[in-house]
Amino acid sequence: MPPTSIALTAEISKYYCKPGEKLFVSGKAAYNTGGNAADASITVIFDGEQYHGKTNADGTYSIDVFAPKEGSYIVDVSIADQVYNLSSVAPEQTVVVKEEVEPVNIIPFIIVAAITIAVIIVVFIFRKRLTLAIYILKAKMKKENFVECSECGATIPATAKKCPKCGTEFEAEVVKCSQCGAFIPRSAEKCPRCGAEFD
Known part of the structure; x- marks a missing residue:
């Protein structure tokens, strides 16, 4: 059939x-x-x-x-x-x-965010050192004489009224010798007590 x-x-x-x-x-x-x-x-x-x-x-x-x-x-x-x-x-x-939409690749964004955060942390940590370095660089460009801060020992321009590193304020005409601690006139090129020479 x-x-x-x-x-x-x-x-x-x-x-x-x-x-x-x-x-x-x-x-x-x-x-x-x-x-x-x-x-x-x-x-x-x-x-x-x-x-x-x-x-x-x-x-x-x-x-x-x-x-x-x-x-x-x-x-x-x-x-x-x-x-x-x-x-x-x-x-x-x-x-x-339907056209497939590929998911957004977030790895580049994570890398950029991590680098940005790292830079911010580094800048925050080294902010005072950076300020001091800029301050000294400006002073060197002006050919100023340098002395050491009596509190922290940082090299600073002789004309500075305040240490950019530790914030100590200086008397107008008196500084402390970094070698022996004697107070000497700011204009002195060497310490009369210990003989240390200043730049």
Whole structure:
């Protein structure tokens, strides 16, 4: 007895994809008598575009299709068997096409933030040294004489009224010798007590 109907299955390789991505529509066609529908014409309609193929000897098929622009689409699959003049339609399949958004790579931001924090910490720690270095550099550019601070021993310009490192204020005309601790006139080039020379 010849078959009176065809059962058609359809499956899509991906139900979520990107525009232009290649998909596979596959399935199997079988007669109601249990035999495979070989060499039958398969038509896949995806966004109005038709894709054609044939079933294999075992009734299976696989047809390549390409995803259209973003949106939700119904995929229709139909079969036409010329041997017994039968046709059938597989259950509709829905495919969602959407452009994938890659996650933001935060590693560069973390590196920049870490470097910024490190620079801020270094500047904060060496702030006084930096202030002193700038102060001394300005004094050297003006070709000033230098003395040592009597409290912290930092080299400072002779005209300084306050130590930029420790904040000690100096008397206008008297300084303390860094070697022996004697108070001497600011204009002295060497200590009269211990003989230490000043720059």
